[in-house]
Amino acid sequence: MQMNALEIQGVSKTFGANKVLADLNLSLRKGEVHALMGENGAGKSTLIKIISGVHRADEGVMYLNGEKVEFHSPYEAQIGGVATLFQEIQEIPDLTVAENLYAGMEPRKNRFLIDWKALYEGAQKQIDALGLKIDATEKMRHLSPSSRKMVEIIRAVHKRKASIVIMDEPTANLNQGEIDALFSMIGELKKKGVSIIYISHRMREIFQVANRVSVLRDGRLIRTEDIDNITEEEIVKLMVGRDLPALYPQRTLPENAVAMKVTDLSVEGELDKVTFDVRRKEILGIAGLEGSGATSVIKAMFGLKHVTSGTIEVDGDVLAIRTPKTSIAQGLAYVPEDRKHDGLFLNKTVGFNLVASVLKSHFSRLGFVVRKREAQAASKDVIKRLGIKTSGTHSKIGSLSGGNQQKALLGRWLVGSYRAILLEEPTRGVDIGAKVEIYKEISALANSGLPVLMYSSEMLELIGMCDRVVVIRNGKVSGILSGVELTEEKILSKALSN
Amino acid sequence: MDVILNAASHGGRARRRASYAEFAPALVVLALLAIGAISSDRFLQTNNMFNILQYAAEPALVAVGMMFVILARGIDLSVGSVMGIGNVTAALMMAAGYPVIVAIACALLFGAAIGLVNGLLVTKGRVEPIIATLSTMIGARSVIYFMTNGAPLFEGIPKSFVAIARGKVAGVPNGVLFLVLVFLGAYVVLNHTRYGRHVFAVGGSEETAKLFGMKVLWIKISVYVISGLLAATAGVVGASRLGIGDPNAGIGYELIAITMVVVGGVRLAGGVGSVFGALSGVLIVSILTNILQLNNVSTNAQHAFLGGGIIGMMLFLSWRDAREG
Incomplete structure (x- = not known):
């Protein structure tokens, strides 16, 4: 032998x-x-x-x-x-x-x-x-x-x-x-x-x-x-260790009312007059090949790119696109694609990470954190709701596994109230079990009445989760697919040519 | 600024082209030479040129040691005090009758030993470099005052020792030779030996360097030893130049050295910088000082010029780093 x-x-x-x-x-x-x-x-x-x-x-x-x-x-x-x-x-x-x-x-x-x-x-x-x-x-x-x-x-x-x-x-x-x-x-x-x-x-x-x-x-x-x-x-x-439930949650139909409207969004050399709208309770996908500009759409909306023109309207209010800080203040929630660099305070605790973005608006007065206990309770709720595996709110988030970190990243936006959710690669590097739970939460967010915008490089994920998908090519919207048209082949053909 | 960009990141194969920014410190040197020549007719005389280089020798020795430390993502605030240690140790030993060579060797060893302490504090003791070297800076100065009772030593320094800094080889002052030698040595070590490249690597990413099998601990300790050794050398050169042992020697040199290194484009966060850049940094500070002196600018105003110059250079370098992403 x-x-x-x-x-x-x-x-x-x-x-x-x-x-x-x-x-x-x-x-x-x-x-x-x-x-x-x-x-x-x-x-x-x-x-x-x-x-x-x-x-x-x-x-x-x-x-x-x-x-x-x-x-x-x-x-x-x-x-x-x-x-x-x-x-x-x-x-x-x-x-x-x-x-x-x-x-x-x-x-x-x-x-x-x-x-x-x-x-x-x-x-x-x-x-x-x-x-x-x-x-x-x-x-x-x-x-x-x-x-x-x-x-x-x-x-x-x-x-x-x-x-x-x-x-x-x-x-x-x-x-x-x-x-x-x-x-x-x-x-x-x-x-x-x-x-x-x-x-x-x-x-x-x-x-x-x-x-x-x-x-x-x-x-x-x-x-x-x-x-x-x-x-x-x-x-x-x-x-x-058990039979897997369906990967994607059952979706309810979105309402007809438009909740978020993006008009003529342009970024020098990356995006050219991108226009689309997201209805109430809708998950709208963004697809595109590498270099198409698809990855820039959400970043531009959140204030991470130098936007040359364009407006975002949420529930009829026009938002100012300036910095992430103003975007959060105006009610945009954002999950970045690179969780290690842009998403989490790796050497801070799970609890801190969960409430970091709302610490000021929800749990403090005059710039001092006054409602510590409530902040703790809020993060405990999120941990339970998403099934984040951690030994408590006090363990460092960097010590959690990738899937649990990703859940925490999403969970941050469950504390506090938002008007629209922007997601980039919400399940990157995450296993199937965690994916199912993340999908369920995304769907629940949409069902609660929020417009959800989601960029992903996995086409199957977009098809499984989204009601409609906006395809970006050369920085322009080359098509918006929905229903029976929402297939891998159709997305690819729109992504490749007119 | 397209020159810093390159086709490789888009899958092409263009050779890497050096950016203007990398040559910026050298260009500043050229600009200062031009300004000097215009503002004073004495500036370009051989005598004055040698003068600049000769006076640059001591700070240059300290700056080169500082460069090793900063490249490895550290900082050494103790260099000024170590200079003083080198200075008075050599002077005291000679006054006590020891041969010149023994006195110098002891002075250098003392400096290296303080460097070793710094290195051990930073690595084994896990003390932040700025705090570790701040404490040795204060401690070493105190040792100097104990050794000398705070008074300069005028007696017992042999002529052969004084000749070290004041002598000439083929018409070139020894100070200039020290400057050239230390930079040549640094160039060979940093650019052509594994040790040198590993200093860059440790400064760039300590974790990765460890995974790559580099002797991170040894490298981090050694840069402080090199810095201590070179600072003590500068102290010995200073003692030789003035022919006295001065307990106040080296005060403020840590800031001059850091200034020179950083103005030369060496990144304070470690891992980036070149010997050529550091040499330019030394020359920028030295030439600027010389120009101001030739034009009878008061000492007080000189510092304002230096400070302004540093800020300008730093703004440029940070703008460059932002461009490079």
């Missing part, structure tokens, strides 16, 4: 009172792609952090290529042959692509000076070999997010002769060409006998690249199975 690349036996891990991993076993064969599936909080992140040396297991042993190992730091794990791609891009933004690729391993001449020529040529060769258009002499900071991710992938995979590569949501920001490049890299690695642990919420990818799949739930391994012997539905069932 062939020796396994990685053998994990009886691993347990507890954070505070929370048992995250319980007596977990997992084996990874040489040269296989092993998908790790599980809802947020199932223990995937903790498991890969233990394998990659970030955390240490309370109990259990780990064998790498038959040898017992114990990593005390990510660096030790790297040296030991475990390369990890975390969800956040690991980079030094002000150094060049080539320097990032070779960081810590810069080629040298005379044992002292860096061989810049070898460094840049070597880096460019690796990039070119994958058919990527990235300049090795460029600073990381100047690349697009997807190019930055590709650089990180090249680095993790080609350096240090890794025998195991862990990829946590590697395709999150990649376009199709880059995903293809990644998959061909994975194919080459497999040929070399490198094993890959692959985490993704995109089911289609799992069936495309994985050989085997393991499903985790509540910190335990539920089942490991060859990919050919399992179906998508079975995986989902194993993940949630």
Whole structure:
């Protein structure tokens, strides 16, 4: 029998009172792609952090290529042959692509000076070999997010002769060409006998690249199975441990009365006279390809772009588009697409995050927070209503899993009263269980009479949730689809041409 | 400003072009040279040029050390006091009869040791750099007053020591050579060694540097040691130039050094900056001071000019950073 690349036996891990991993076993064969599936909080992140040396297991042993190992730091794990791609891009933004690729391993001449020529040529060769258009002499900071991710992938995979590569949501920001490049890299690695642990919420990818799949739930391994012997539905069932309710909530029809009216919204070089209206109780979707300007619509409305012309009317009142602060004051609620940077105070508590935007209007007098207890009660309500998994209002929000952070982001707008809801990628990086709950809340917000505007890059999500979808192309509205017309093909054709 | 943008971010392959902003400090130096030449006919004389560079040597030594610390996302307020330590240690040792070389070595070691303390406070002690070095700044000055009883030392400094700063090699004052050497050394270390690149990396993102397997702890400590060592060197050069041990040597130099480094485009938040820029920063401050002196501007007014100049440069640099996103 062939020796396994990685053998994990009886691993347990507890954070505070929370048992995250319980007596977990997992084996990874040489040269296989092993998908790790599980809802947020199932223990995937903790498991890969233990394998990659970030955390240490309370109990259990780990064998790498038959040898017992114990990593005390990510660096030790790297040296030991475990390369990890975390969800956040690991980079030094002000150094060049080539320097990032070779960081810590810069080629040298005379044992002292860096061989810049070898460094840049070597880096460019690796990039070119994958058919990527990235300049090795460029600073990381100047690349697009997807190019930055590709650089990180090249680095993790080609350096240090890794025998195991862990990829946590590697395709999150990649376009199709880059995903293809990644998959061909994975194919080459497999040929070399490198094993890959692959985490993704995109089911289609799992069936495309994985050989085997393991499903985790509540910190335990539920089942490991060859990919050919399992179906998508079975995986989902194993993940949630119950039959999944319908993904999208049943919607009631919106009223005819127009609640929000956007007229001639323009942003230099991005949007050109975008006009649409949202009816009472309606969820209106915004779709568009990368670079179409679709991502700018909500940002412009909320005051995050320099708007050259346009008006927003809510219930007949014309709003001033100036800054996020004035937008909030005028009753616009906004969930940004990048929750880590724009959405949450990561090192503040859950409670603080939930009431941050209404602290002044609801719980204070003369600029001082006076109604602390009520603010607390309000955030407790939201936690309960959305089923946010946290040990209390006092835990730091950064310690929550992605899905729970996203729920909190939405939950913030449940405290206080608003006149319109603006959402960007409301379920980015969130598993199915959390998606269902978020969808339910969005629908409830709309049903309460509010107009909801939602941008998403997932077409199925727009079709499932929205009453109508505005398609943006070249900064202009190229069509508004509804009813039977609301299909993937129709959206795409509108997004591509007139 | 399109030059800073590049096609690569849109998938193209254009070579990276340096932005005007990167050369801004050097352009300011050229502008100041022109202003100096116009405002005074003595300005461009070789003598005056050497003068500028010679007087720039001590602050330059301190500024280069400061640059290492700032690049690694730290700050070192103790450099002025460490200069004083270097100054009086060398003077006291020579007055006590020790050979020049031993006196210098002890002075430099003392400086490096204070740097080590700074480094340990910042890393192992997890004290904010500004607080850690503020306390060593105060502490070291107090040590100086204990060592000297607050009085300058005029006696017992040998001629061979004085010759170090006052001497010349092939007509070029030694001070100018120190300036050139320290920048050359910094250039080689920062631009051509792994250690130097890792200093940038640690300043850019400590977490990532750790994941990349860099010796973050060692790098963070070492930049303070380098800073302490160079500040003590500046103190020794100062003692040699004046031929006395001065307990007040170095007072205010931390601010001059930070000014020079930051005016030269080194980002206070770490990770960005160039040796060339820092050299320009040193020259900007030195030339501006020289021009003001040649034109008999009073000392009080000189500071106003310097302050105004710094604000102008900073406004420009922050505008540049905003452009770069």
